[in-house]
Amino acid sequence: MDHRKVDATGIELLHDPSTNKGTAFTEAERNKFGLNGLIPYALETIETQVERVMMQLSHKHSDIDRFVYLTGLLDTNETLFYRVVMSDPVRFLPIIYDPTIGEACTKFSHIMRRVRGVYLSIAQKGSIADSLSHWPDRDIRFICVTNGGRILGLGDIGANGMGIPIGKLQLYTAAGGVPPEHLLPLFLDAGTDNEQVLTDPLYVGLRRKRPDTETLYRFVDEFVDTVQQRYPHCCLHFEDWTGSDAVHLLQRYRDRACCYNDDIQGTAGIALAGMINALKIKQGSLKDEKIFFAGAGSAGIGLADLFVSELVNEGLSREEAQARIIMFDEKGLLVKSREDLFDFQRPYAHDQSPTSQLLEAIKTHKPTTLIGVSTVGQLFTQEVVETMAAHNPRPIIFALSNPTEHAECSAEQAYSWSQGRAIYAAGVQFPKVTLHGKTYLPGQANNLYIFPAVAMAINATSAKRVPDSLFIEAARGVAEQVGQDLLQQGCLFPPQSKILEISQNTAAKVSKKIFELGLSTLEPPKDFLEFIEKHTYKAEYLSYI
Numbered sequence: 001m002d003h004r005k006v007d008a009t010g011i012e013l014l015h016d017p018s019t020n021k022g023t024a025f026t027e028a029e030r031n032k033f034g035l036n037g038l039i040p041y042a043l044e045t046i047e048t049q050v051e052r053v054m055m056q057l058s059h060k061h062s063d064i065d066r067f068v069y070l071t072g073l074l075d076t077n078e079t080l081f082y083r084v085v086m087s088d089p090v091r092f093l094p095i096i097y098d099p100t101i102g103e104a105c106t107k108f109s110h111i112m113r114r115v116r117g118v119y120l121s122i123a124q125k126g127s128i129a130d131s132l133s134h135w136p137d138r139d140i141r142f143i144c145v146t147n148g149g150r151i152l153g154l155g156d157i158g159a160n161g162m163g164i165p166i167g168k169l170q171l172y173t174a175a176g177g178v179p180p181e182h183l184l185p186l187f188l189d190a191g192t193d194n195e196q197v198l199t200d201p202l203y204v205g206l207r208r209k210r211p212d213t214e215t216l217y218r219f220v221d222e223f224v225d226t227v228q229q230r231y232p233h234c235c236l237h238f239e240d241w242t243g244s245d246a247v248h249l250l251q252r253y254r255d256r257a258c259c260y261n262d263d264i265q266g267t268a269g270i271a272l273a274g275m276i277n278a279l280k281i282k283q284g285s286l287k288d289e290k291i292f293f294a295g296a297g298s299a300g301i302g303l304a305d306l307f308v309s310e311l312v313n314e315g316l317s318r319e320e321a322q323a324r325i326i327m328f329d330e331k332g333l334l335v336k337s338r339e340d341l342f343d344f345q346r347p348y349a350h351d352q353s354p355t356s357q358l359l360e361a362i363k364t365h366k367p368t369t370l371i372g373v374s375t376v377g378q379l380f381t382q383e384v385v386e387t388m389a390a391h392n393p394r395p396i397i398f399a400l401s402n403p404t405e406h407a408e409c410s411a412e413q414a415y416s417w418s419q420g421r422a423i424y425a426a427g428v429q430f431p432k433v434t435l436h437g438k439t440y441l442p443g444q445a446n447n448l449y450i451f452p453a454v455a456m457a458i459n460a461t462s463a464k465r466v467p468d469s470l471f472i473e474a475a476r477g478v479a480e481q482v483g484q485d486l487l488q489q490g491c492l493f494p495p496q497s498k499i500l501e502i503s504q505n506t507a508a509k510v511s512k513k514i515f516e517l518g519l520s521t522l523e524p525p526k527d528f529l530e531f532i533e534k535h536t537y538k539a540e541y542l543s544y545i
Ligand SMILES: NC(=O)C1=CN([C@@H]2O[C@H](COP(=O)(O)OP(=O)(O)OC[C@H]3O[C@@H](n4cnc5c(N)ncnc54)[C@H](OP(=O)(O)O)[C@@H]3O)[C@@H](O)[C@H]2O)C=CC1
Pocket: 150, 151, 152, 153, 154, 242, 243, 244, 262, 263, 267, 270, 294, 295, 296, 297, 298, 299, 300, 328, 329, 330, 331, 372, 373, 374, 375, 376, 379, 400, 401, 402, 403, 406, 426, 427, 428, 445, 446, 447, 448
């Protein structure tokens, strides 16, 4: 058993979830650390403790109850929490993450028991350094930060959105093997425009409307500067910001800080992985795809930009690549004559006639791929899917919006409305579908395959920056781990039962790229997988000295 030096004793040791082992403290530890009398007599193994957790979970009747129970476990015994979750990722990822986390966020202020992470409010602007200094002096390597501006497809839910950084960082460990002591979830509270939230008597955030963009960005500047001073090796992970802020803040910091935006870059990575494998199924090439995006926000733009980069890698000019992409938002097609577009949307506004009708736009443009990043559940109606199937022998349809009720169409709808011809994936894991005797296995096109692996690579290499090319590498790494057996059933992504192993393989590839790009000052390892494995967290109790 590996050793760990601890300073705490007695109750303090038991009440710190990162040191607590409960009934698994050994006799020697009980004697040495003043634990006798504080723990029942039995000396248990972690396996027995897992058995007890599973038994308690079997008495819960809904996923939100299981979420609350597991959150309580994390607050009590971190090692046991990760041991349970990592023992069966297929069962537990949908509980601690998407889709249950969507419900947990909407109820965040109501189900809250113990606070987790750091909350910095714009009301305390000017004193961020002081507030951040209250967090224990730890080697923080990653901060996942949101302002709750666009949580999944749920819109602005203010401080209730803190559930997302907490959940994303749990996946860093459970799916990517990044040690939990390096992780800090953080909420930048600049208010909310959501009236229902503002008038909820139990709401835990700042009760005021969001400020103008300039005021918000000055607040974020102060935050980024403070983090760089206090945690010089920290990578900032931006998550679920309002679309235009997400894109603009990434542009603002990407060249001067180690940071990335998961909705923009991580989502693009998983969509590219899906596309690589969809093209294997239809035996096509990316150059021949005409890609239609329903949604032109942070995820849509991130995907479009990464596809363009990949097409440029394949020899197309940037303009030729951009011409293969059509975008459609709440107001309709992105066309040159529109005056309401953001700078980052303009490259995708073509010289076309405007329309606000999705079906009409799809009929006119006859795309080969349709990607939903609109936040709008059921946007892909039967007619939309049938039109895609009428123009394409194998239409590619990705319904990426989360959680489940926000998916643009379900797996069953996509397969049945296309007579089983759609190559389909969604942001959530839909169950398999049997149609006319054939079984289809929809994959989960979720950035969960990308951000834990990229984070692990950044952690192991101490990378200084996080360029888009790392996400292209991650996409290739994920795509190549999907066997022919899965592709034959229409599944574009690797099995989540092996998520840690998959992330390690992906991280090995990404870390090699980090060294090639000169983004790490460490000595490159001979064996990248072994290098990643050495950095991987194991949910095992250490022996305390
Ligand atoms: N599967 C995954 O891994 C991921 C999934 N997502 C999901 O993608 C969705 C979008 O995220 P994100 O891009 O960050 O959000 P944004 O708010 O930045 O963008 C949403 C976009 O959808 C457009 N839109 C709204 N209503 C419609 C409509 N009826 N028809 C067409 N477009 C519409 C908006 O237009 P306008 O600006 O005009 O309102 C905007 O362009 C979310 O539901 C999120 O859960 C995000 C990241 C990862």
